[in-house]
Amino acid sequence: MQLRTNLPGSRQLQFLHNAAIRTGVYTGICLSLVFTTWLVIANQVPFLERFAFERNVAAAGFFVFLAAVPVLRFLRWPGNLLAASMIAWVIFTLVYRILCLIYHGLSDWHSTLQVFMIGGVSYLMFTTLCWIGAILRKARAAETSHPKRRES
Numbered sequence: 809m810q811l812r813t814n815l816p817g818s819r820q821l822q823f824l825h826n827a828a829i830r831t832g833v834y835t836g837i838c839l840s841l842v843f844t845t846w847l848v849i850a851n852q853v854p855f856l857e858r859f860a861f862e863r864n865v866a867a868a869g870f871f872v873f874l875a876a877v878p879v880l881r882f883l884r885w886p887g888n889l890l891a892a893s894m895i896a897w898v899i900f901t902l903v904y905r906i907l908c909l910i911y912h913g914l915s916d917w918h919s920t921l922q923v924f925m926i927g928g929v930s931y932l933m934f935t936t937l938c939w940i941g942a943i944l945r946k947a948r949a950a951e952t953s954h955p956k957r958r959e960s
């Protein structure tokens with residue numbers, strides 16, 4: 809038997825019961841942590857400079873894997889995919905903006921708007937492909953569920 813307790817402040821976290829919002833928030837936080845760690849290690853740890861290529865490849869691979877979490881989780885639900893991915897990318901973009909204030913050369917590499925557009929357009933393309941896939945699946949299911957008519 810489950811015991812439900814109403815803890816103080818639990819109503820404020822009611823929005824996390826939605827899977828798309830929860831996935832978006834967690835993914836955005838993880839993307840931000842990975843990028844911040846990557847940036848701090850690249851700028852503050854000089855003895856790892858000789859492994860710069862390996863560090864960048866590993867960090868970029870991990871970043872792409874985390875960015876793919878909403879796509880892999882909501883592959884069959886394009887609406888949830890769009891919501892989760894855009895929430896994640898907005899959180900990451902806000903953290904990127906804060907990091908631009910700390911690391912001044914970062915905004916010379918890509919502006920905050922460019923970072924938002926790169927992620928937004930990428931996620932919109934994946935959402936569109938998933939939406940087309942969902943339409944094709946529904947069309948095939950409808951086609952196979954109807955018996956073929958015999959022509960007389």
